[in-house]
Amino acid sequence: MPATIRERVRALSAFETVKTLLFVYVVFTQSLKAQRHLRARGFRQTFSDFWTWLCQRVIFLALRLPAAKQKVDSQLGEAALKIENSLVPKGPDVVRHLSLPAEGRSPEWILPEMDKMDGEAVKHTNWKGGRMSGAVYHGGEDMQQVIVDAFRKYCVSNPLHPDAFPAVRKMEAEIVAMCLRMYNNPTGAGTTTSGGTESIIMAVKTHRDWARAVKGITEPEMVVPISAHAAFDKAAAYLKIKLHSIPVDPETRKVNVSRMRRAINSNTIMIVGSAINFPDGNMDDIPALSKLAKRYNIGLHVDCCLGSFIMPFLDRAGYPCDVFDFRLEGVTSISCDTHKVKGNVLSFLHLNWTDLDAFCLHFGGVYIVRIRTKGGLYGSPSMAGSRPGALIAGTWAAMQYMGQDGYLESCKNIVGSAQKIVRAIREEIPELYVLGDPPASCVAFAARDKGGLNILAVGDKMSERGWHLNGLQKPAAVHIAVTRLTVPVVDQFIADLKDCVREVKVLSSSMSSEEKGEEGNMVALYGLGNSSAVGPAMVEKMVTAFLDALYKA
């Protein structure tokens, strides 16, 4: 039948047209993607990324060959055992509690048992002596007492139930209000979270949701300095966001702003700057990043986790630095930690709500609002559901105890000590140089000439003297985050550093390569390189209003 044949031919050609269109669409979107990628990273970077990836695949496949696999497994096992041995106390007198005791223990048993466990650890690292960098941010015994008393008072409180714990709700709202003023945005909004990482993830989520609602971006990307905290990689992985890592200027250690600009495209939701960054304590050019954010109408998150209660006091302490907070119009969110200065675990996410209000107030923003068919309404401000109210009380107490004068004094001492270390290295230790020009509490140093002094070996020598510092890669360097505990021992630090540099120099010139094989931890580790009558929309608004009210101070 000619008619049915004609129909079939027509159907076929229609099918061909659809296929061609689909093909063109795929080629078009893919080449657009490739072009964005190339623009952001450049040909050389793209090629070197591809090369690295290829090498890794080849090595990965080679390591699956039986002979290689056996060797790798045994070496991995060895390394794992070494690490285990250094962390887990072993021996006949170590009692392990692997199941619930059949009968409850007495308080007289519990505390001494904890002391016993600590006894093992204290042998390794004595943080009270101020020699441990970046792990414990302690504010002194008196402050500790204030925090512990607050913890005890609000031990079982939970801010998920503000009706049951009105004081905790009030304190949390006040903490946020105090921090917002500190960062020059008294009309802004914020929440407390479990720490810097959660704050950063919440900030990225808010920008992603804002970009989707306001700009229709479904394949979000963000542009982040290589020196930014790993929390951004976490956020990118959790929230399915493509992350472009931008190199820093080798001299100033600030992110290369022109490279940053090149990586911005129509899918970019936000850029990031640190004040200060973790690896070497330097601050990105936030005013320039703010201009970029304004120009492209994207978000700018400033990570102040490490700089938290130091950066806002720098000017008054006599250490002027660039503006980095909400005074800059492009800054849309800031994360800040309280525990990095005073031994507490709470962090803040500050959003410039005015900028994001189209989204945040009407769509929920960082808040999650759930309308369940069973169980009623549920609203919570961040990733956690139940939260420990004790931490909020402790933070509030600590902030009241410190006051502006306390933080200012603390800032002067901490930054003064860090500057002293910087000066000593620049003027008295010619073998070393300071990375960039760190404005605040954290200083990183590296060996001057390549192939000369092994800085990581210096770090290991410092560990032998009880200093617990962090090793860095690219370039190999060692950093110290100065805290209030370090202040009284800063001269000792400088003297020890000089000694260790001398020791490593002598050792490396007299030692055979065989002996050099006996590497310390730092060398070994870093050297390797909805149902409701009023309707869902109304309910959502009500719950959002409820959540907003929680933060009214």
Ligand SMILES: *Cc1c(COP(=O)(O)O)cnc(C)c1O
């Ligand atoms: C510590 C830190 C973070 C993350 O803080 P956590 O509380 O450890 O999650 C983020 N950024 C910088 C610069 C930091 O130093």
Ligand SMILES: *[C@@H]1O[C@H](CO)[C@@H](O)[C@H](O)[C@H]1NC(C)=O
């Ligand atoms: C917040 O963003 C708005 C809009 O961009 C801006 O006008 C304001 O200056 C920013 N900063 C503060 C502190 O509100």
Ligand SMILES: *[C@@H]1O[C@H](CO)[C@@H](O)[C@H](O)[C@H]1NC(C)=O
């Ligand atoms: C930033 O990167 C560009 C391109 O790679 C380079 O030409 C420029 O010199 C860099 N600027 C700084 C300050 O490093």
